[in-house]
Amino acid sequence: xxxxxxxxxxxxxxxxxxxxxxxxxxxxxxxxxxxxxxxxxxxxxxxxxxxxxxxxxxxxxxxxxxxxxxxxxxxxxxxxxxxxxxxxxxxxxxxxxxxxxxxxxxxxxxxxxxxxxxxxxxxxxxxxxxxxxxxxxxxxxx
Amino acid sequence: xxxxxxxxxxxxxxxxxxxxxxxxxxxxxxxxxxxxxxxxxxxxxxxxxxxxxxxxxxxxxxxxxxxxxxxxxxxxxxxxxxxxxxxxxxxxxxxxxxxxxxxxxxxxxxxxxxxxxxxxxxxxxxxxxxxxxxxxxxxxxx
DNA sequence: GTGAGTGCAAACCCTTTGCAGCGCC
DNA sequence: GGCGCTGCAAAGGGTTTGCACTCAC
Numbered sequence: 001x002x003x004x005x006x007x008x009x010x011x012x013x014x015x016x017x018x019x020x021x022x023x024x025x026x027x028x029x030x031x032x033x034x035x036x037x038x039x040x041x042x043x044x045x046x047x048x049x050x051x052x053x054x055x056x057x058x059x060x061x062x063x064x065x066x067x068x069x070x071x072x073x074x075x076x077x078x079x080x081x082x083x084x085x086x087x088x089x090x091x092x093x094x095x096x097x098x099x100x101x102x103x104x105x106x107x108x109x110x111x112x113x114x115x116x117x118x119x120x121x122x123x124x125x126x127x128x129x130x131x132x133x134x135x136x137x138x139x140x141x142x
Numbered sequence: 143x144x145x146x147x148x149x150x151x152x153x154x155x156x157x158x159x160x161x162x163x164x165x166x167x168x169x170x171x172x173x174x175x176x177x178x179x180x181x182x183x184x185x186x187x188x189x190x191x192x193x194x195x196x197x198x199x200x201x202x203x204x205x206x207x208x209x210x211x212x213x214x215x216x217x218x219x220x221x222x223x224x225x226x227x228x229x230x231x232x233x234x235x236x237x238x239x240x241x242x243x244x245x246x247x248x249x250x251x252x253x254x255x256x257x258x259x260x261x262x263x264x265x266x267x268x269x270x271x272x273x274x275x276x277x278x279x280x281x282x283x284x
Numbered sequence: 285g286t287g288a289g290t291g292c293a294a295a296c297c298c299t300t301t302g303c304a305g306c307g308c309c
Numbered sequence: 310g311g312c313g314c315t316g317c318a319a320a321g322g323g324t325t326t327g328c329a330c331t332c333a334c
Contacts, residue, residue: 077221
């Protein structure tokens, strides 16, 4: 979830990069900024279809790529069948329910030291890391 | 990479579960146990095609699923186009080169406390976690 | 002998691409 | 008005499935 100011910031960011604003683009970005979930491209498409009956999936995919390349959104690297996206690009981790697929954000004191240690051990030049936790969500434990 | 004893152990494990051993199955498992890489299903298929000219990709996929359900191998959850597999099921993390895709294993003092903290924060019942580091491998830094 | 495993091909799903027409700047 | 974006449909790549035949037990 992001405050509404984030949408404005995102719009300005795109404008400054010379990327045109279209109704579809605005809708996708707006949806991503206000949702707490981590939708797939298809979920975004199905949600916005009501407002834009003629919108195509290709448009959703194209714009998700544009936003990702602009650094406005992040593609989640889970081994799911389809990719998921989120507008929250701040440092945080994810917990995934292995039963229902529900994903929650989770902040944790950043373990940046793992990057340094890994860099020394392997010679890699590391620029990011991510942590994924798997288990059962509250609902699915019942 | 796993010692050859692991292959024997894996074979015994399958036998004890009543899973039949076939030449194809043996080849796939053997290949996964001795390789240090993290091959995709297609890479396994292409490698074994020489020995089994009639083998089908479906057989590779079917058996990877069988092995995975038996807990003998692990499917890597990277956001790649295609899944990768490894026979090393012991606790370890992965470093991925964002340029060439090269993957290396990396052991780190287990951060199990993250599981406890996350469990408390979210109510999830957590049973595993994984860490992924992204950067440039030694070769690609040149 | 029997049922699990194989091979083949078709089907499926997700994602990308080519292209003509539309519309944002 | 120009060029970037859209929508449509077709293509592409990875993975799964249905089915008849084979072979491990």
